[in-house]
Amino acid sequence: MANGLPRLKITDVKTILTAPNGIRLVIVKVETSEAGLYGLGCATFTQRPMAVATSVDEYLKPFLMGKDPDRIEDIYQSAFVSSYWRNGPVLNNALSGIDMALWDIKGKRANMPVYDLLGGKCREAAPLYAHAGGRDPEEVADSVRKYMEEGYRHVRAQVSVPGYSVYGAGGGKVTGKIWKPLSPEQKGAFEPTPYVNAVIRLFDHLRSELGNEVELLHDVHERIPPIQAIGLAKELEKYRLFFLEDVFAPEDIEYLRILRPQTSTPIAISELFNNMCEYVPMIKDRLFDFIRCHLSQIGGISPAKKLASFCEFFGIRTAWHGPGDVSPVGHAANLALDLSCYNFGVQERHVFRQETQDVFPGCPELRDGYLWSNDKPGLGIDIDEELAAKFPFPEHPFNGAWPPVRKLDGTVIRP
Numbered sequence: 001m002a003n004g005l006p007r008l009k010i011t012d013v014k015t016i017l018t019a020p021n022g023i024r025l026v027i028v029k030v031e032t033s034e035a036g037l038y039g040l041g042c043a044t045f046t047q048r049p050m051a052v053a054t055s056v057d058e059y060l061k062p063f064l065m066g067k068d069p070d071r072i073e074d075i076y077q078s079a080f081v082s083s084y085w086r087n088g089p090v091l092n093n094a095l096s097g098i099d100m101a102l103w104d105i106k107g108k109r110a111n112m113p114v115y116d117l118l119g120g121k122c123r124e125a126a127p128l129y130a131h132a133g134g135r136d137p138e139e140v141a142d143s144v145r146k147y148m149e150e151g152y153r154h155v156r157a158q159v160s161v162p163g164y165s166v167y168g169a170g171g172g173k174v175t176g177k178i179w180k181p182l183s184p185e186q187k188g189a190f191e192p193t194p195y196v197n198a199v200i201r202l203f204d205h206l207r208s209e210l211g212n213e214v215e216l217l218h219d220v221h222e223r224i225p226p227i228q229a230i231g232l233a234k235e236l237e238k239y240r241l242f243f244l245e246d247v248f249a250p251e252d253i254e255y256l257r258i259l260r261p262q263t264s265t266p267i268a269i270s271e272l273f274n275n276m277c278e279y280v281p282m283i284k285d286r287l288f289d290f291i292r293c294h295l296s297q298i299g300g301i302s303p304a305k306k307l308a309s310f311c312e313f314f315g316i317r318t319a320w321h322g323p324g325d326v327s328p329v330g331h332a333a334n335l336a337l338d339l340s341c342y343n344f345g346v347q348e349r350h351v352f353r354q355e356t357q358d359v360f361p362g363c364p365e366l367r368d369g370y371l372w373s374n375d376k377p378g379l380g381i382d383i384d385e386e387l388a389a390k391f392p393f394p395e396h397p398f399n400g401a402w403p404p405v406r407k408l409d410g411t412v413i414r415p
């Protein structure tokens with residue numbers, strides 16, 4: 001007995017693979033010796049889902065069977081070192097599936113939402129940022145305005161570059177001189193200079209059209225050379241962004257030390273980070289402003305709550321990664337932290353389509369520019385396994401892999 005509650009055992013661990021919106025999601029279900037008591041976790045690494053599923057089903061399941069699900073920290077630490085080699089995205093996602101499920105179980109056992117286990121709400125709901133895109137600055141401004149009218153105070157703005165393939169903006173209007181890629185099978189190409197010029201023109205237009213009240217964000221998506229990224233961050237300073245995201249690839253993060261003294265443009269980074277060896281040195285030296293980790297990628301709620309607390313001491317706010325390849329279970333985990341961490345900054349918005357809401361009853365609710373918890377015990381979310389099975393992983397030419405993005409000469413660049 002623990003606090004009047006009977007001791008439990010883990011009786012089953014399994015992965016559920018489903019793609020209700022065509023996005024490959026990996027969910028972990030941990031069952032216990034109490035009838036009907038189970039937990040769900042997000043282990044979605046959408047580009048390598050089967051590697052994660054194997055890690056859970058073949059390696060973590062036998063390690064966890066019979067263990068006490070109340071001992072979240074002990075299970076996390078022992079499972080973490082159980083592979084000896086560790087800290088990578090596949091094993092971290094597998095760990096996250098287990099870890100979130102254990103927090104879900106503990107919340108259900110305590111009859112409390114996970115945010116209460118983490119210290120309780122310090123805000124009513126999580127402000128979201130929406131994604132605005134368009135073919136030119138005028139279209140992007142219209143899109144931002146539409147979100148502002150819906151109640152959003154934070155909007156990410158991405159613009160197309162005519163003739164090029166850019167991240168997050170939709171199709172480009174092709175006018176003027178078009179440089180053709182050398183590789184005939186290449187659908188689009190990316191070149192840094194036209195992109196940088198277009199982004200500066202975009203923010204000049206947005207601020208002159210929309211004023212300074214709306215919080216504007218932009219994601220560089222690690223695509224440009226570091227020195228050009230530094231130039232861009234400096235140019236954008238006068239447009240007072242809420243944050244500029246992923247100016248550097250993880251491989252180039254030492255450039256943060258060169259960027260930081262040169263501009264006050266707020267920097268968001270780390271959706272691609274996997275482990276503390278990458279983020280701790282940058283946090284302790286206050287080299288960025290928003291931590292963007294993908295919760296399942298760093299191992300789940302247990303490491304994320306420690307990371308959020310560590311960031312708080314250094315004035316860094318949270319902006320957990322929240323696109324469609326975070327499952328609704330992962331979004332519910334994001335929200336538990338958003339509501340309970342003092343140093344929350346903003347949450348990325350994803351609109352769950354009806355099929356996804358049907359597969360995952362209890363999805364957090366989007367309303368008036370905020371994400372709201374349903375305040376149910378645990379993570380407050382369930383899965384309809386029969387319905388989930390009706391959405392198998394779709395056929396994909398590269399089995400889910402991100403297709404290469406190339407320069408005009410055919411050189412592959414970061415996605």
Ligand code: MG
Nearest residue numbers: 219245246271
């Ligand atoms: Mg991003």
